Amino acid sequence: MADSRGAWVLVLGSVVVAGVLFAPLPVKDSPPTVAKWLELGHLGSVLALALVAAGFWGFRRRFWPRDPREYRSLQNSMFLVVLQAVLLRAAVELGQLAGSETWAWWPRESWLLMPWFLASGLAVILLGGRFGMLLSLSGVFLLYLRDDPGPLLLVGCLVSSLAGILLLRRSPTRRRVLRAGTGAGLLLGIIAAGQALAAGATLQVMAVVALTPVLIGLGAAVAVLILLPVMEWVLGELSDVTLIEYGSDHQLLDQLKEHAPGTWHHTLNVADLAEKAAATIGARALFCRTAAFFHDIGKLKNPSIFAENIDGPSPHDQLDPRASAQQIIEHVSHGLELARKHRLPRAFRDIIAEHHGVSLVRFFYARACEQLAEGEDAEALRQLFSYPGPPPSTRESGIIALADTLEAATRSLGAKPEAELRDFVGKLIAERVAEGELAQCPLTLAELARVQESFCGWLKARQHRRPTYPKATAQPATATPMDART
Ligand SMILES: [Fe+2]
Ligand SMILES: [Fe+2]
Incomplete structure (x- = not known):
């Protein structure tokens, strides 16, 4: 056709x-x-x-x-x-x-x-x-x-x-x-x-x-x-000139840096992961990088309820899991509102809408299942704990959605041997595929394998640590600015 x-x-x-x-x-x-x-x-x-x-x-x-x-x-x-x-x-x-x-x-x-x-x-x-x-x-x-x-x-x-x-x-x-x-x-x-x-x-x-x-x-x-x-x-195309301008200077990105530093750090990692993976399969790498910068701008409305910005007791401890999930899910619609207000390109708005697809807010769904009353059906609850979608519809959108999931899932992952990392990433991607999250996205299995390889490489590089230098036994007589860099 x-x-x-x-x-x-x-x-x-x-x-x-x-x-x-x-x-x-x-x-x-x-x-x-x-x-x-x-x-x-x-x-x-x-x-x-x-x-x-x-x-x-x-x-x-x-x-x-x-x-x-x-x-x-x-x-x-x-x-x-x-x-x-x-x-x-x-x-x-x-x-x-x-x-x-x-x-x-x-x-x-x-x-x-x-x-x-x-x-x-x-x-x-x-x-x-x-x-x-x-x-x-x-x-x-x-x-x-x-x-x-x-x-x-x-x-x-x-x-x-x-x-x-x-x-x-x-x-x-x-x-x-x-x-x-x-x-x-x-x-x-x-x-x-x-x-x-x-x-x-x-x-x-x-x-x-x-x-x-x-x-x-x-x-x-x-x-x-x-x-x-x-x-x-x-x-209806975005040129590299425009993408570079959006990525290097935008009011919304400044606000993320200032009001939601945890989300900003997550955003930088997602952008990096997505750009590298897109480059390996010949998708639009710069678009992935720039669009990923804006994928979570909806969190600006209430940054303190998101895990990456919480430092201390969680505000969700006092809330019903349904209310918590609703607040989390709303960051997508808030993001779309902000994107419209700031006249972000249509392609960025699509990424904001699709980056969680119709996935489940697992943590709060599991908590709600634990609190189920007699006769309540866990399956009936799924709707309340699911993002409204739509699921990713382009290769770039699919890559950003996977990078987003992976970054969030590996944040607390300690140092792991390469084989375990590979296994972890493989299972995560397979889970999204099995749930039909990528059903409308034109990524082929061969491309997904290359994306997985790129994600593993990124995680391995992140695990690299500098050797611990022996403690200095005596302070130098005069400290110079160069000393601070070593
Ligand atoms: Fe998000
Ligand atoms: Fe995200």
Whole structure:
């Protein structure tokens, strides 16, 4: 079903791209006729575009995981291909303008960098480096179909745009986007200046030809940064730039640090666990890290009732287990309220809602079972002690839910041999699977095994202790700040 919907997205996308690239402009061309389309070879071009679609289809099947986001990713990628086609057409038309008397000084190739860097830059930031590369390659093919500008220019645009993508790939920040745009422009400028030199151009023309792509590259990078919030909203994706900003500075995180230090410490561990596990299975690691920072913000409403913040007698000692469980469960709805109030992205709100799934507040359920009156049914109580859900629906959500359970369960775990740790983590994951907590989450068994391995590695690293140094027999004559660090 999803496959046939995906095929339709690709077919429609290809037709729109063909229309954008080849439709005659009413202001400068006579109305199109079928004969003219055939005469110009456009039909062949449309068929050739099917090749691009087939390439995307193969790419999708090979690299995109089975995930509810998959279909949306395909739509989003086609949206970016159409955007690239629109920009490419604009660049080609502007390039023809540049051929006129008035614009004779303007190096035509510099326009071509704009669609490449803008579309593939947005693709790298929003959908990942692999897709950015694919978009860059499809751009060359589309330009060749529309208006073959010669091999040197095609290769120049491709090389400079790939260089820009490589500069952008790892954790793009605003500064890195600007650097990548300028770098791509510089590379194209050097290639264009070489071409001008070979054609016997004057020094002045060569300087213009070399510098203009740099300015265009920088302009494209600025355009990427301006368009990014709009595209995130349109495509429903969170870029790494935005994730880094949320994770490094947010009022809610400051409040957690100040008012719920125990929860903050737990949050940091969950974020670390989830990020590492996500990286091992190729899920969105930075998203896991940042979303995990916000998963327990609902505890801010009443931090002192949660185990990690209790220092001394527990307030639950005086409460009925039902009342205690209700207070604990409410941190999910309080978290969603706070997230809405602070306009957190939808994807973060999903993590808050799903991180406990429909699991049971075991401690208080067990206590309530101990206090059951004659004839009361323990099973009937389960509903009262269960989170409302929904269960995790994405790989990232599943990983955060598992990391959350594991962190809470191992907090009081002392030093254990590796085999025992492995056994403990395995049982914990198996329990969640058996309870159907991960039934709607697209994590495969092979991925779960890798997640388990990553969790074990993290726990083992946490157990590592520094050797105990022998006590100093005498104080040094003068203590320096360096002494405190050893
Ligand atoms: Fe929680
Ligand atoms: Fe938690």
